[in-house]
Amino acid sequence: MSVSVARKPFARPDSLPERLALWLREEILEERIAPGSRLVESELASRCGVSRVPLREAFRILAQEGLIELSLHKGAAVRPLSATELRELFGVRSAIEAFAAGAAARNPASAEPLAALVDQMREAVGNRDVSGYRRLAAAFHEALVAAGGNELLAGMYSQIRTRLRRYQAAMARLPDLPGTSIAEHDAIVAAIAAGDVARASSLATAHLDSLVDQLPLPGEQQVKPLEPTNARKKRTA
Secondary structure: OOOOOOOOOOOOOOOHHHHHHHHHHHHHHOOOOOOOOEEOHHHHHHHHOOOHHHHHHHHHHHHHOOOEEEEOOOEEEEOOOOHHHHHHHHHHHHHHHHHHHHHHOOOHHHHHHHHHHHHHHHHHHHOOOHHHHHHHHHHHHHHHHHHOOOHHHHHHHHHHHHHHHHHHHHHHOOOOHHHHHHHHHHHHHHHHHOOOHHHHHHHHHHHHHHHHHHOOOOOOOOOOOOOOHHHHHHHHO
16 A cells, blocks of 8 residues: 655745845845845845745855854844955965966966956956956956866865855955956966966966955954943943
């Protein structure tokens, strides 16, 4: 005798929590919701016309991506930009891209699509299209990793790509960065086209080190110790 078992519906990738996460992700990455901001469930649920249940699931998705922090007592908040996270993310990124640039140099033809992206970046800067420049710069680095031909490293890069975008957005606002960055991209492409493995790798590392040095971020905030009650009373008297 067969037993009928109720089947759980397949969770489509365009489910409500996924769509909420997609919307919130873009709001955070474009800084329409500022770093450090609290995400108030009641306000967001009302704004989006949804219940709190799918919204909480969207929060969990974004927390797994490292974009927000969840606290039992304080709820959800956008993670602040951090000098520590910047160094850690770009350290991993540097290792991946240095390897990819060197590997790409073993196939000089891979320089052609990279050069085309640099040309488009230059055009975007000339048109004062900051958001377009930022998208193209991100596309350049993704294409560089792909040109390395290592699927495992490409998968690792995709895991940190979303968190990187927050820092790339902050960097794109630095006034002198686009011109300097384009020149450094040009040099990397030239080394790949020349088949110079060592130079392509070292230039990729130097480029990312330069980006980290140019973005001023506060260090980890220190918690100020509480004053004794008597001392506070004397100071406010």
